[in-house]
Amino acid sequence: MQKSLKKYFPVFVLPVLAAFAVSFIVPFVTGVYLSFTHFKTVDSSEWVGLANYIGIITEDETFLPSLALTLRFTIVSIVTVNVLAFALALLLTRKLKGTNFFRTVFFMPNLIGGIVLGHIWSLIINGVLGFFGVDITYDPNYGFWGLVFVMNWQMIGYMMIIYIAGLQNIPDHINEAAAIDGASPARKLFGITIPMVMPSVTICTFLTLTNSFKLFDQNLALNGKAADTSLLALDIYKTFYDHTGLRLAEWHGIGQAKAVIFFLLVAAIAFIQLRATGGREVEN
Numbered sequence: 001m002q003k004s005l006k007k008y009f010p011v012f013v014l015p016v017l018a019a020f021a022v023s024f025i026v027p028f029v030t031g032v033y034l035s036f037t038h039f040k041t042v043d044s045s046e047w048v049g050l051a052n053y054i055g056i057i058t059e060d061e062t063f064l065p066s067l068a069l070t071l072r073f074t075i076v077s078i079v080t081v082n083v084l085a086f087a088l089a090l091l092l093t094r095k096l097k098g099t100n101f102f103r104t105v106f107f108m109p110n111l112i113g114g115i116v117l118g119h120i121w122s123l124i125i126n127g128v129l130g131f132f133g134v135d136i137t138y139d140p141n142y143g144f145w146g147l148v149f150v151m152n153w154q155m156i157g158y159m160m161i162i163y164i165a166g167l168q169n170i171p172d173h174i175n176e177a178a179a180i181d182g183a184s185p186a187r188k189l190f191g192i193t194i195p196m197v198m199p200s201v202t203i204c205t206f207l208t209l210t211n212s213f214k215l216f217d218q219n220l221a222l223n224g225k226a227a228d229t230s231l232l233a234l235d236i237y238k239t240f241y242d243h244t245g246l247r248l249a250e251w252h253g254i255g256q257a258k259a260v261i262f263f264l265l266v267a268a269i270a271f272i273q274l275r276a277t278g279g280r281e282v283e284n
Contacts, residue, residue, distance in 0.1 A: 008167055019254050035257040038249040045251070052257035060254055065228075066235035067265075073144065073231060077151045081208050082201070085156045089163035090193075103164070114154075114217025121150050122222050143222070143229035155211065159204045165229035166200030167193070202277040209273055213266045228252040232262055 030042065035052055037045035046248050080114040088106060092099045109117070125136050125146055136146045170193065178188050194201075223229040230238060240254035 013237035024037070031256060035253065035260045038253045039256075040249045040252060044249075048253065052250075052253040053261075055199070055250065055254045056261070060229065062235050062238070063258060064234045066230050069229070070213060070232040073147060073151075074209060074215055075284075076148050077155075077212040078208045080148065080152050080210055081155045082204055084152065085159035085204065086163050086197075088156065088160045089167055091259075092160070093164055095166045096183075103157075103161065106160055108157065109154045110158040112154070113220045115216075117150060117154060118218040118221025121153075121218075123147070133214060142227035142272055146222055147215070147219060147229070147231075150222060151212065151215065153175070154218075159208065162200050162204050162207075163197060166252055170196045198277065202274065205273055206270060210266060210270055210283060213262075213269070232258075236262060 023273055034042065036049055037047050038052075039045035091195050092103055112120075122136065125142075129136060129142060134142055136142045174192055174196070175188070178192055183191070213234055215231055216237065219229070219234045220237070224234060236255055236258045239251060239258060243251040
């Protein structure tokens with residue numbers, strides 16, 4: 001068996017590595033290089049060093065507000081999505097009638113594409129707020145909470161499934177021992193259930209964090225016309241496509257520099273989160 005694996009290992013792995021290199025490594029390295037240039041196309045770049053990164057601070061007025069809004073949105077989404085998903089998971093693991101039906105219903109929003117989801121909820125929310133003279137597209141306060149609502153509506157069902165898997169993985173004898181000892185529901189929740197599902201917490205927090213930071217489709221469809229409600233991914237998109245004229249190459253370089261910073265931020269924050277929550281995991 002081992003000889004067969006060694007023999008056919010290159011046959012199965014090399015095509016995957018080649019595809020990964022072509023679709024990810026080469027574009028990533030090219031993107032990092034272009035962040036130090038002014039360019040209109042990939043083959044017409046002019047090296048400018050750190051000018052694009054300096055331009056983010058000195059010339060672009062949208063990056064820092066978008067970053068602050070993205071951080072705020074990410075924190076709120078992580079808390080609300082995971083708390084509500086965990087609460088639903090607890091409810092749907094109590095052997096109630098119809099739990100499979102409700103699991104399916106709560107998971108279904110995750111199957112809808114972001115652009116479609118954003119347009120649907122834009123029509124619904126504007127239809128409700130229209131009676132009060134409010135347009136979610138242009139009002140930054142309503143726009144922010146509209147994004148939080150849509151993020152929760154789409155992600156809670158997916159996170160719920162992961163939490164249900166974690167809850168079902170808790171050995172029965174642990175809960176039985178707690179019941180015999182007379183542990184209260186709150187004691188069981190914070191002393192047994194949450195520590196035992198920390199692997200699920202790690203996964204769900206990571207997925208919510210990265211998806212919140214990278215949110216683009218829903219932001220574009222729901223309130224993409226308003227500058228005050230542009231998250232970081234949408235702000236990078238606008239840097240590329242909302243500028244014209246003689247300085248187009250400069251703005252392309254600034255947009256690419258933003259993209260590199262965006263990648264480093266997401267990677268660093270996700271790494272810190274994985275270390276923080278992963279260190280709290282316990283063995284069953």
